[in-house]
Amino acid sequence: MDINSIAKLAGVSRATVSRYLNDGYVSAEKRKVIARVIKETGYVPSQQAQTLRTGKTNIVGVILPKVNSHAVSRMLAGMTLEFNDAHYQTLLANTNNNKETEVSYLQLFAEGNQVDGIILIATVLDQEHRRALDALRVPVVILGQDMEGYSSVFNDDYRSMLQLCRKVLPNSVHPAYIGVTQEDVSAGQERRRGFLDACAELGLDVPADAMGTSPFSLDGGYECAESLMSRHPELDTFVCATDVIAFGALTCAREYGRRVPEDVQVTGVGDSDLTRVVTPSLTSIHHHYQTSGREAAKLLIEAMTSKDVVPREIRMSYGIMMRNSTR
């Protein structure tokens, strides 16, 4: 079954069927007949033929840092709502937090005319990224980091961490921080800055070796908490840059016989499902990941379908979720 057969069965010209398939003008009457024939024959227009006709692939590329992540999966869920509605398929490229891989997927999507637009769920953004982004011939939206000159949607990592610490650290004399790489501006630098500014406000002195850095993993959180406790047995709070790291710190504190929250408070970021399952339940920051994914998709669809779209930077709000891992 091809476009000619559909035209014949519907008693219209090939050009009319083509306009119908590409959302061009077709009279209501002919539209009805073509729709019926397509339904009865089960005709599916070939993607390649459609691409040749329209110069569009109706595919969006999403570059993401890891798959097994609460934040990423919520962002994808939000995007999918918008992209499904607008009839885009989505191809994902997983970079495993590797910068070179990230750049190479940007190039892959850019070169092959494979996609109409790109969402980059970003962690680290440096000169090489900027070069690869500048070379793109399709629109791009950055999700998770603020990058000047590009449309982006990101969380308020600094103020949310500041607020959380203002609630939790008045109960603390010796807080410790478990952060992530400073190359990640949002999760690394901004959250850390929120913690340090809150400590300064509250007159809390934090020695440099009470600030650890962990990979984005449970075991990383465990090991970092272990070495912090050995250096500073007096520490009474773990402020962690992610929920998963906090789960590791929680497990470590418990295995070393510290009561949470009586002896040690623990906090995370992300408000993932499991925060309510662990005992004690984990105090965390709720970021609107799903909504931010949805906003990013809307920005991209607008950029793919309209001309002269002005880049925008959207900062999302947040919520502080107090649970039983803090006093």
Add this chain to the structure above:
Amino acid sequence: MDINSIAKLAGVSRATVSRYLNDGYVSAEKRKVIARVIKETGYVPSQQAQTLRTGKTNIVGVILPKVNSHAVSRMLAGMTLEFNDAHYQTLLANTNNNKETEVSYLQLFAEGNQVDGIILIATVLDQEHRRALDALRVPVVILGQDMEGYSSVFNDDYRSMLQLCRKVLPNSVHPAYIGVTQEDVSAGQERRRGFLDACAELGLDVPADAMGTSPFSLDGGYECAESLMSRHPELDTFVCATDVIAFGALTCAREYGRRVPEDVQVTGVGDSDLTRVVTPSLTSIHHHYQTSGREAAKLLIEAMTSKDVVPREIRMSYGIMMRNSTR
């Protein structure tokens, strides 16, 4: 910088550079010179040009049912080891457990000559899938389900569940089961059959309404456990088809004042990181997800690079992880 400039700088013919880039024969001496020039100029061969030359894209498509999954992320980690080694890039398509989406991505990958091969991390396989698979012009490997006529790598869902129940159910008089959709042969039918056969062996009578079905989610597990406990207050074990469902059941039992494992035992499947973080730690089945992903990638690479490869079905072994959620 293009292939002609590289040839000029290296003092060799364009054809020699092309053979070098496509792993054809080049003398050791020329190979050295070309490698140096490429390194010095930072030349990256264009993907499109390479595809035109070789008819290969060096891209593999992976269709997966969900992103936020321990099993899927481990499978991807295993694949990535092999695909990176063999210089393949990987594009992922997330189907959100939707059958129509799965078939449409199979068609997308098949039509566009976008990929050299496909791995389908499968949940439900029906006639429509078989038609879409049969229409593929590139090799495919099925991961997670056993499908006759196709190369596949899958877990021993039946025997692993039978073994787990043989260890856990001798302590039980009124076991309940929280399963997933029967459309999923591996996780739905096979695990359920393992549970039922163990109950029969042990002479345990399980009423039909002590067998629940849940979505693959924490809230699903919670709600299913809640309705099972209201129908059968006497129940003393929740055997669950996945870890995430078991986390929901664990939370529910605790909120209703049941002690785990004294009053109610809980078991999962998957041996995810969080099994050790929740209290009590969760008894579960370890499947070799990472190794199975690696095996699937090896099968696919062989099929993409050799002729006359005979399809193989590989069943993986497993381990039973006894922890504190069972007596």
